[in-house]
Amino acid sequence: ISGSTLLELLEKFVLHLSENLSECYFPSVEYTATDANVKNESLSSVQQLGIKMTVRYGKFLNLLKDSAENDLTLVLKHCERFLKQQQAPVKSSL
Numbered sequence: 001i002s003g004s005t006l007l008e009l010l011e012k013f014v015l016h017l018s019e020n021l022s023e024c025y026f027p028s029v030e031y032t033a034t035d036a037n038v039k040n041e042s043l044s045s046v047q048q049l050g051i052k053m054t055v056r057y058g059k060f061l062n063l064l065k066d067s068a069e070n071d072l073t074l075v076l077k078h079c080e081r082f083l084k085q086q087q088a089p090v091k092s093s094l
Helices: 003-019 035-039 045-060 068-086
Strands: none
Touching: 035 068, 045 068
């Protein structure tokens, strides 16, 4: 399959999935988590390292403050919770 044909096929597949609610991977739902619920969750070591690197670089550029690590950790936990809440189970024979 050529690159352009594969691209067209992927575009049509994604369009089909987004229009068909029964097959949509991320159906729209209302986010209900609070900061208290999310603070108890843990991040992987790779995520923690990414936050530390991001904050260190942000401080180097004088764009972030010392408290940015806690704030960024909380944002990442909320994003992860939101995506998990939204994700529909995948039914595939693959």
